[in-house]
Amino acid sequence: SAVISQKPSRDICQRGTSLTIQCQVDSQVTMMFWYRQQPGQSLTLIATANQGSEATYESGFVIDKFPISRPNLTFSTLTVSNMSPEDSSIYLCSVAADPEAFFGQGTRLTVV
């Protein structure tokens, strides 16, 4: 199993600003994932964070809006840039420990 610490747990931000979410895992993992959960909706994969290479983004998500860092095998950050109210969501970090996926507790972001 893997224990994931994600912070902040929640934040209220002004539109046009950026927020960086951190994800720390208690063991080394190859792949880390970032998901978005819009209000009352399901989880949608934003990108896969690969250590030592660029993140791989899913359709509809771009690096300029959601830059990701992965400096080592236990840590990743997701930045939500130039925020608008439509970015108000829960953002979740996940790691794969095949064949399971473990999740952080999520960051509830509200953009005003």
Added chain:
Amino acid sequence: AQTVTQSQPEMSVQEAETVTLSCTYDTSENNYYLFWYKQPPSRQMILVIRQEAYKQQNATENRFSVNFQKAAKSFSLKISDSQLGDTAMYFCAFMKWANSKLTFGKGITLSVRP
């Protein structure tokens, strides 16, 4: 691409009774995993049960069991002896073999009544 469909947006069950949550999926893959995750108001995603597609035997975990019909691409979750703590959103999810990306259904809100 894979799709996961949960057509029931919400269900309610009396405490101690049994409830079944439905899920269907579509894939051209032969090797994959299916999951049910629970998300209580705390937002934490909790794995309820996992099924490997190559296994014919249905997975069980205490009060939770699945009915996996590979040919029909159906994966339902049965919760027996429902408890108040089972109240949460439940997501059905698909993972391709050695891919580790999850595709989620829309989720179902389950309420357990005392």
